[in-house]
Amino acid sequence: MTVETADSRDPGAHPGEIAGKSGTTFYWPMLLLPKPKRNAMFAIYAFCRQVDDIVDEPGSIDEKRAALAAWREQIRSLYLGGAPTGPVAVALADAIARYHLPRGELEAVIDGMAMDLGTPLRAPSLDTFKVYCRRVAGAVGLLVIRVFDRAEPDTEAFALAVGDALQMTNILRDLEEDARIGRLYLPRELLIRAGITATDPAEVLRHPGLAKVCDTLADMAEARFAEADRLLADWPRRRLWAARAMMMLYRRTLTRLRARGWRDIGQRPRLTKSEKAWITFRCLLGQPPAR
Template sequence: MNQPLLNHATQTMAAGSKSFNTAAKLFDAETRRSVLMLYTWCRHCDDVIDDQTLGFASGAVAEASIEQRLAELQRLTRRAYRGERMSDPAFAAFQEVALAHAIPERQALDHIEGFAMDVRGERYETIEDTLRYCYHVAGVVGLMMARVMGVRDEAALDQACDLGLAFQLTNIARDIVEDARNGRCYLPARWLHDAGLTQQNFAAPENRQRLALIARRLVEEAEPYYRSAKAGLGALPLRSAWAIATARSVYREIGVNVVKAGPRAWDRRQGTSKTRKLTLLISAAGLALGSRSARQVSRPAGLWRRPL
């Protein structure tokens, strides 16, 4: 893959995920390159659906309907797996990574299905429904990233998926109000009903106290998935374990900050400071080292299961 595309991938990661960008710098050079390329494809698919294509899509794609854009992503993904020459740089990068690391085609298409769920405007009745969405947009990314890091054991892949689920639950809690402004709600309708809220009024300023309780429930729901992911660090090479432990700590901290902020959680975007990220990076090194000798822990019963 040429250097300009690698440079673009690096810039895309820095702009699109400041939390994961810190962790990505810890991978060995070869793994980091593959992680960046895979992330670029994921980001590109997201941007195509949102019509924010970062200069990669042609004018024809940018002017197409959202359904046509979705169909084009699916078509190009299938072409990449057939080994056809890819003119789109994001798909050329994805093709290299997917074929080199034997990423199953179904997983790539499962990720695009997450965007299709947004296009269809799906609603989520239960937390299991929300977790199904989390799988498509983030859990399956954890599966693909784990394959890039050399993981093939199914139990370890489950734990990689769990980290993606935890990340997305945290994202949902952080972005509830922003998502509502864009006409999207990933909160379980039953939870809204329990709090005396509706799809129409949950994000209203006067309901922030009750919304904060729902955000707390989401953050609490993420905890067993974060614990499962921590138990899976031992399946990764040491530097990859350090990178993933760092990402896990940084994202988990975002959820902690949402809960601490309570009703004011959405006055500004919750995150972690550079100083705090450095502290978490150092502590994550200890987690990674400790995972070398930690005994294998089975995935807790009762967690949502990915499709097999």
Template sequence: MNPDDYCQQKAARSGSSFYYAFLFLPPEQRKAITALYAFCREVDDIVDDTSEPSVARMKLAWWRTQVEQMFEGTPDHPVAIALARHVRTFGLRPDPLYAVIEGMEMDLDQFRYADWDALRKYCWHAAGVVGELSAAIFGHTDPRTLVYAETLGLAFQMTNIIRDVGDDARRGRIYLPADEMERFEVTVADILDARHSERFEALMAFQTQRALQLYGEAMRALPEADRRAQRPGLMMAAIYHALLAEIQRDRWHVLDQRIALTPIRKFWLAWKVWVTGGRGLVERLAGS
């Protein structure tokens, strides 16, 4: 199996919403963004699948050497080999890739977040910086597009956090800001024991509003000149925003189940944005 095929299988197996946006890209961009996504999956899987933190740290340290070798032309891992082919074409830099790894290291050290400022820092490492890397691959002419991409990444991560409250709790992690949990009188035990309540719904409604505000900020930052190039990000925005709306309609019953969109619905949402260029979507989300 060649490196590109390895990355393609990694992306397809994940079932992620990102995969549907990649399908519409020209071959070179599709290979580059798929390799970037596979890199993010590789380092994320280390934290999720490795029970011993010291072993996970060693694996993440190894990936740091792979990033270094990408820019020296000597990587070993199929994902690193695939991604290395695109760093010059799309002007990718090592620092954002190191920042992704730092985000995974945060998951080994921190299981609670005191407030939104602390959580926002984590979200930037986990997704904001990935948005910037993705925007470089999709293409842009205006530096404001990087602000759009970073903010959209934060919106995606908040959507993931809202969706995965139960799954994360079963791993011992709670990403909801501690000061806001206290404000809404939701305890750590409530989350860990999957106790759904009106207080929990109010807390989650607050988190959902934050995510919607981030979607709005992102859309308002996207320059018209780069809207067509950034269609893959808009396709993901359509899918993630629809997921957030589905969770809200279900009254945030996320403690004991995982709410998801069907593959056909994801494909339909992605296709619609590709055909329309995001007309209507940007304006609708900008009003959030």
């Protein structure tokens, strides 16, 4: 899983510091939350960063498996009343207690990261792709919805829809970066429909059929954004304002990816700090801007 760059490997780093230095699109929506919610969101974000870095950074497979296993044990211990180790685990323990975060979703995030261990994911089947998105993004959505609001069928469906849309946008944004480390998350069925039988990332990115694949995946992401919109329609505009801001920021990224096209994929569209802040404040006030 590719996420925005941050050095979260320092075991003494605090969650707020990790989020602040990351350049994450989500920083402003997290920052403007009330302090308990802000701290919980920083904890969840820092946990995801740390387990992601375990897989992405240099090291042997055995070392990485051991590090993920250590996080599994830390999660298990937190739910049994054990003492947390390090600032991220301390903050996560507080978030678990305060917002009743489900253990299974934290473990699902680790399971998703583990899918990139050993042989990198390359043109996974659509079923495997959906499992991956559910673990690395849907699980996060089901955690943060408890911080933002509460867990009920509609809010959980919203969280899963947004998670899918954000992860698909990430994949489209990071095609070249992922290819450099041997990964290709584009589903095999979409490649075959576009006449691409290769699974080597560099070869796929050079193929003239790439644009068709990316357009199809962008359509899938947009459909999940539309589903999230449908669920939001009946709620007050300030309800889930932070999630709404996160969704709007990523939807703009998807729009700009499509406008840029799929030839010069090394040019990643970026939102300015002022744009991120403006969208976030508008959502906080219950006046979200037009897409």
